[in-house]
Amino acid sequence: MQLDTGRYIAHLRVTQKALYAYKVDMSLSVLFTVLGFAVMIAVWTAIYAATGSTQIKGLSLPAIYAYFIVIGGLNFIVGTNIDDQMMNSINDGSIGTAMLKPIRYPVQLVLGTIADSFSLFSVPALLFFIAALAIAHAGLGLWQAAAFLAEVVMAFCIINLFGFLVGLAAIYLTNVYGLVSIVFSVISILGGMVAPLTFYPQWAQNILYLSPLPSMFYFPASTFLGTISTAMIWQSIAVGFVWILILLGIAAVGWKKMSIKVALAGG
Template identity: 25%
Template sequence: MAAKIDLATSIARYWAMFKLNAKDLLAYRSDLVLSFLMRILYPLVMVFVWTVIYATTRTNRIGTYTLDSMILYFFLASVVSLILYTDLPYSIQHDIKHGAIASKLALPMGYVRYTVTTVIIENFTWAAMAELPLLVIILVVFKVHLSAIAAIEFIAMMGIGMGVSYSMEFIIGALSAYANDIHGFVIFEGLLASLLGGSMIPLSLFSGAAAGIIGLLPFQYMFYLPITALTNPSAVAPEMFLGGLAWFAVLYTIGHFTWKQAYKSITSAGG
């Protein structure tokens, strides 16, 4: 009975946080619309770039991608980025550098759980208000047949991608206890995620040693594999899911260890 009450309380708490974030977004509608348009701008730029590439090379297909499927890929990458990228590193940095972490460490929910949960709820609010409608529009415009298997694989791979992305961001945020500014780390991680994760170019276009190395890294779970799971689920082997879970476990462990050391540094300094 107590477990049921605790579950109901937790759900009510998270639902309240979701509604509060939704109200904050709706309170600044111009920012919401501008951010939405910016998400459209990136794939439009990539459409122009790849249209020129296809026209210049006078080919109908590059790798397994026609021009239409390449355009679809980058629109989907834009949607995926809505839920993968967060302000988690800067939020942790702000709390550590400005002393706000002192009061938050005393929260009943715990600092890490509260901070990560807040970021996840903010992104899910964005997803509900911007990503889902945009995804539906893209699927309709490009006449994508969405099977049940593709939907399930996409959701599962997105979950792994979120775990990988958020773990990396948390590690960078924890480094705020040692670094004066983590902006460089954030930019570097973003560049790696874009290039090696498939945001800038589909990873299937890489070959040889480069493809082998990229296939061993966790970045592919952030863009390329979720998009592939949605558009071509048969190309995603079961071991890829296991590999993603393994990477999440590794990054989660690194994040846990990094935070423990950062926590000791903060508390010993009277933070």
């Protein structure tokens, strides 16, 4: 079977162009993401100053700065707009025509989210990662880089599978913004975006490490900065991989059932 990559690239380009059209909104989006993490840095600076200790749970203040900068970088590339794409196309009926295109609808969604996350925001993300290494005075070994890359890809898959499942719910709920907000707030608070998970009580960490939540931000950031053991990295990859399989299975079954409903409703 010959893979026709031309049409996929064409679709990616069209999606990218549509995104570039909103330059000011996009630049502001980057600016406020940066400012949001600057707030976290100011807060943790004040906390370290008040605590009077150079380390909290083994992390120094520069390590915390580096952690939030890596999280900021990850925030640019580990994202999804699949939920948005699905909700809009279900609500305005354009899913009907989208399903007639020569590229399967789920693939269109994946290309749309790749165009959104990787092509546009990979440059600021890269700058964030370099800044984090400089602040933490850390190097990045080959094994560490490979593990980080694997974890980023897995994080991207997991967050987009969540996005797909939430998007599927739009067939029943019409407006899924509430659900999207719940899911991403949970990811933010329990995935390590507001504090490294080592700051949480041990019982909470034990539960969270078995969930897909730390795979999206905490594990990639900690691997990048070398603040977790090799055994923990392997565990994170294994747990993340199992979750991808589980979510993929649910997504496949869900899509099979839901796509019939879309067709019945006339798209």
